Amino acid sequence: MSISIYLEPIAKGAELVKKLLQDEFGVNDGNAQILYDNCVKKHFEKFKDTTYLLAESSYVDKVYRDSYYHYYSSKLSKYKRDCIRISIFEGEILETDFWKEDKHLELQDKYRGFIVIRPTDPFIIGRSIISPKVLKTNNFFSCTTKFHTTANGLKFTVEGFPHSSQDTETISCAETTLWAVMEYFSNKYSDYKPVLPSKIIQTLNKVSSERQIPSKGLNIAQMSFALKEFGFGTRIYSRQQYNNEFDSLLSCYIESGIPIIIAMENRPHGSIGHALLAVGHEKVDDAKIDAITPYVISDPILRAHVTGKNIVIHDYDSIKKDFIFIDDNQPVYQRATLDNPAAHYPADWHNCKVTYFIVPLYTKIYLEAFEAKNYILRFLTTGPEPLTDNSQILLRFYLASSRSFKNEVAMNATIQEDLKGLLLEASMPKFIWVAEISTKDLIKQKKANGMVILDATEANIYFNKPLILAAFQGKLVIFDESSGKLESDLLPLQDFTVFEHNLNAFDI
């Protein structure tokens, strides 16, 4: 049995896909047109006009194969075992390029990922990894990682975020979201393994009182349980509980480069409950920074204290921006605001709101965002060495791996020498919370003039235990190693470039 291979520009994408559906899956002409219009077209429309498509039949997709053997093969209807893989290239390529060694680098430069077409109509979009570089609009930051794959016999690498549509039988939106999270983390870090649909079902067997397939979705607690079983220290946040802080906590985790699971629903008035991933945000322009309003402190006593000292704090996480979603019902890298997450859906979805999010934290991150942010707020305003009166600051808050952070500090020529030495030689855990202290004007230049570093493994927030180092307003606050006392050292600081390596940018 041989593989059929086709090469066409995206302008002929419709014709190509319809031919493949008819030839490989036995779909009739009318249905092939419907499937293309409903499922594939919206993906292709986002790609640049210079895109080329290389389609291969008889593709063994591991995710679909798993669903096939665990479910589809047991049905009366005959389902194909194989899929179609469509590889995406930006710019013209020739069939002869693949057999010339001197063309391989050029092909790799043009390679932009792949989409799998499954024989599970009408939900035919399977596993895909698409580089944001191929999109017509890609001025955003996103979590991405490298994936190794092949096309027409050659090995390629693509950087993107995993995406798939649900098949609604073995995987609904909830399971698809879990699969995408694990696909991302397992490719990025060796601590995690990829999970197939059957593994998700098997894991949730213990917490399900009914059969799990055909899937009827999962509740948020089940999703969190699954992630916990897959190796994460998950946290669940509810909008009803966290109120005004919900959006900023969500934003802070995104700024930390952690893809988070979002629950979007219009209940109790409607019946929609949908899971999707938030993996990034649009580029923040100066107008959005200017529009940030002062942070409103909920604690009345603290608020009075801060007001009395005429200290004004702006929270970078409060910026109203588009977030980047991986939604199995939509093309990859969908943009929407948190206030209107279902903007791309039909009208009956428009009243959907983000009501929960689940954060898949590394297990040793014991200090979570709510407490860490509140600690920093209080340290800066009521601590033993607080901000001076009349200070106006902007706080940018995120989690970072100490390895990445130190790497960037070492290469950052704008950080004051003594501070650089202290940062690089400070003992740090695997993950740290960083609060960059800046101003509206400075942050427009991607600069800050102070920082507070917290130990993310320190859940004990008393007596400044999480504090590793704070440097702001000409002083360094650090624990003296020999006496264990907190000390404040005079250390003139210069403006420095902020850390921006949690998320990746793709526009050139």
Added chain:
Amino acid sequence: MINKISKTEAIKAKMKQEGKVTYLDQPKHIAAIVAMNEQLEAVRREFQVKDRNSQITAATVILTA
């Protein structure tokens, strides 16, 4: 002779020598730390309530669309 290239000790020694070091152990500093602890105790209680309630209600929200 073994060459030590870390700078922290030298940086701290220099700051001490130049009289730039102040220990935050005076009564006003201790009072500020104690006050911070009390505030953070309230934050922790608030967090525990929010966290627990988030978990409880999360089990009732089914995502399937």
